[in-house]
Amino acid sequence: MSEIVLETRGITRDYHIGGGLFGKGRIINALKGIDLKVEKGKTLAIVGESGCGKSTLARIMTMIDAPTSGELLIDGKPVEIGKKGVDSEMRRKVQIVFQNPYGSLNPRQKIGDVLMEPLVINENVPVKERRERAMEMLLKVGLQAEHFNRYPHMFSGGQRQRIAIARALMLRPRLLVLDEPVSALDLSVQAQVLNLLADLQEEFGLTYVFISHDLSVVRYIADEVMVMYFGEAVEYGTRDAVFTDPQHEYTRTLFAATPRADADSIRKRLAEKAA
Numbered sequence: 001m002s003e004i005v006l007e008t009r010g011i012t013r014d015y016h017i018g019g020g021l022f023g024k025g026r027i028i029n030a031l032k033g034i035d036l037k038v039e040k041g042k043t044l045a046i047v048g049e050s051g052c053g054k055s056t057l058a059r060i061m062t063m064i065d066a067p068t069s070g071e072l073l074i075d076g077k078p079v080e081i082g083k084k085g086v087d088s089e090m091r092r093k094v095q096i097v098f099q100n101p102y103g104s105l106n107p108r109q110k111i112g113d114v115l116m117e118p119l120v121i122n123e124n125v126p127v128k129e130r131r132e133r134a135m136e137m138l139l140k141v142g143l144q145a146e147h148f149n150r151y152p153h154m155f156s157g158g159q160r161q162r163i164a165i166a167r168a169l170m171l172r173p174r175l176l177v178l179d180e181p182v183s184a185l186d187l188s189v190q191a192q193v194l195n196l197l198a199d200l201q202e203e204f205g206l207t208y209v210f211i212s213h214d215l216s217v218v219r220y221i222a223d224e225v226m227v228m229y230f231g232e233a234v235e236y237g238t239r240d241a242v243f244t245d246p247q248h249e250y251t252r253t254l255f256a257a258t259p260r261a262d263a264d265s266i267r268k269r270l271a272e273k274a275a
């Protein structure tokens with residue numbers, strides 16, 4: 001029996017803009033009824049151009065924002081976003097990794113402290129165990145013990161992204177939302193980080209939602225693909241079905257904009273680097 005970690009049912013999100021106190025303003029329907037399901041251990045890639053609603057959906061999936069209507073379920077349980085937000089047990093199940101990890105790393109905080117912080121805030125873990133868990137995670141993401149006492153500026157972009165991934169995993173989440181996690185990295189470093197994500201997924205049975213505009217990366221990492229266009233899922237299916245037989249005109253246009261040969265050659269290069 002498959003285990004569904006993440007499900008959304010008819011999620012919509014409207015933004016009211018302008019209008020002031022008495023004016024009518026305008027409503028943007030950023031999401032128009034998104035239904036999706038992601039099985040444990042699988043990767044759903046969400047693709048689409050800027051403004052199609054990817055970040056809005058990511059904020060809802062990570063429980064930072066509430067939908068206007070519809071339901072979010074984590075491990076089959078409906079998520080209630082009350083006045084105080086979501087209960088901490090639910091929130092820790094889903095973590096997010098952003099495109100630019102530098103923005104979320106405090107320049108004055110040593111890496112060891114960056115990794116231990118979620119345990120200080122969310123769990124009553126003794127100091128010794130905190131250190132052990134942080135050190136273990138540091139090694140798991142391919143960094144070294146001596147990095148524990150270094151500051152963020154001493155790391156390359158790829159290493160910083162490894163730190164961000166390690167931090168996201170400290171609370172042992174079920175699901176990672178990866179928002180363009182390799183878009184800012186060089187191609188060879190992209191391959192290394194994608195391989196690391198694949199290894200971690202296997203080791204911890206993690207489920208991923210991978211947001212990207214890069215079709216070659218999506219092809220490399222996804223089990224299923226959702227293509228979004230103006231707040232709607234215009235395409236949703238297995239990677240092979242979506243790439244070989246896209247149903248929607250928009251998907252065909254999107255794929256045409258990334259020449260097939262180019263996407264294939266990038267994928268080949270990624271695979272070679274990864275080998």
Ligand SMILES: Nc1ncnc2c1ncn2[C@@H]1O[C@H](COP(=O)(O)OP(=O)(O)OP(=O)(O)O)[C@@H](O)[C@H]1O
Nearest residue numbers: 015016017028030049050051052053054055056057
């Ligand atoms: N806080 C907000 N207030 C008003 N409108 C918003 C807000 N956030 C997003 N929008 C609008 O909702 C739509 C979807 O935006 P969203 O940021 O989710 O798209 P996106 O696909 O993530 O784009 P990008 O890749 O550029 O981040 C856009 O029209 C955007 O202008």
